[in-house]
Amino acid sequence: ARSDEGVGRRPRRRKRGCAGGARTGAGGALEQPVKRGAPAAPPYREAKTMEAPPVTMMPVTGGTINMMEYLLQGSVLDQSLESLLHRLRGLCDNMEPETFLDHEMVFLLKGQQASPFVLRARRSMDKTGTPWHLRYLGQPEMGDKNRHALVRNCVDIATSENLTDFLVEMGFRMDHEFVTKGHVFRKGIMKIVVYKIFRILVPGNTDSIEPLSLSYLVELSIVAPAGQDVVSDDMRNFAEQLKPLVHLEKIDPKRLM
């Protein structure tokens, strides 16, 4: 039987939650003057956010480890995408299928040096509230012909949304931009990305785009501290498991130019 509502019951009065010490302006005096020698303030005043951050005073500058990106690339035609995704879902770590839609802009800084300095600014178009991603990629390391993957220095920085304005202020100019749409998988520290590149028809307008090709680019990469060449063996072993759906290889960008 449902309880009788309203009969003989006092109307419930709800206390409006008051926002802690948020006293604004109007030139009023402070709410509770603290007397000299008064006992510690009541618990609600000791907001955790006001404690000093638990790190040393030394500013975080320099002295960081050089990170290297190890990369293998390949591609599949559109019609083979589903079977590749199916295989990857089986081989990779169990996680929610993750798709992405990103807008990447490549900026150049020209100096007296022969080659300009390249920086890549990337933002998510479908996930709100994520920081922009600024990336520097160095020249591929020429070394061991037996090394299975392309190795280059990389620096990844998360930034606020005014990144492009700031880069322009620094003297960078945008060289080109594109949109990428695809899927990302993970296996341990390896990242596998399957995506399609789209050309932007009207500069700055990411709504009018067209695919660059009838295929998807597949990239297997690891970002690890310098000197960990053994990771490229793990990458080669994983790449073997994706054959014959896709052949991932070390592709030297310079040879394509």
Next chain:
Amino acid sequence: MGVTCVSQMPVAEGKSVQQTVEILTRKLELLGAEKQGTFCVDCETYHTAASTMGNQGQAGKLMYVMHNSEYPLSCFALFENGPCLIADANFDVLMVKLKGFFQNAKANKIESRGTRYQYCDFLVKVGTVTMGPSARGISVEVEYCPCVVANDCWNLLMEFMQSFMGSHTPGIPSMFGNKHDSIYSPGDTMAQYMELFNKIRKQQQVSVAGIR
């Protein structure tokens, strides 16, 4: 971050920087503020190298890269009257890579270090501003944590500052005028520190005469 005002405290007549800081912190402690750790804000200056200037056809610009111990994982990069970029600590590594285009004027590195005090909803940081080995001045940062709209709590901030800074209480920071009702952010605090550091850099060195 709550609305923050960063200002300079002049060195007291006939006293050293150290002594003035002590007078100020004693006043705060008498008021009832509790010491809560230390803080450090530093600023490095980069200028565009000659190689890039030729192509851009514009005067060399100064870029400031700052850190604040209140945000240990972040790096703030700003141009005077320009945008302020908030990035993570790897930005410093990027500046090393950009050595050929941006030169670090190491002699211009300036920082403020001192104690952090909490008083009710206020956070007060009194720091000694040093450039190299010499102390050049005193910075006072007062933050009113619960409010994020600058013009709503300026009067309250000013009243609080008067209680321990007396006649040295600063006027309303010029940047508050531009903010209207927009949300206050840590980048605004760093811009105030940058202005303060630039002012102190131009001032003559604190006279040594006062030190016994």
